Amino acid sequence: MSAIVLGVGAGVFILALLWVLVFLVCVLLSRVSGPARFSIIFVFFAALIITAVLLFFPRATEVTIQEVEIKIIDKFFIGRYVLLAILSIFFFGSLFLVLIHHVLEPIYAKPLRSY
Known part of the structure; x- marks a missing residue:
């Protein structure tokens, strides 16, 4: 089909x-x-x-043949969400570290020359 x-x-x-x-x-x-x-x-x-x-000259038949529907059962449902939660924690932690070390990096003032 x-x-x-x-x-x-x-x-x-x-x-x-x-x-x-x-x-x-x-x-x-x-x-x-x-x-x-x-x-x-x-x-x-x-x-x-x-x-x-x-x-x-169509290739398909006009009468559709009913196919048996196969039900897919997700047996690893809870494990998938635990894995998603762990990866989300690492992602947001890494994003926080990037924010601290790269975006908010301090810019030090250059000393004034005094003669």
């Missing part, structure tokens, strides 16, 4: 990407002078053919 994002399959995103790229190529080719400007027509018809092929 293919992945579904935002309620639609990958084919919709492929078609959207195809037409965005075709639009950009057509905009770029519209700035060209001479007979190369007419290649916009070929790019547009090529995109139409690709879209027709993708719409009329």
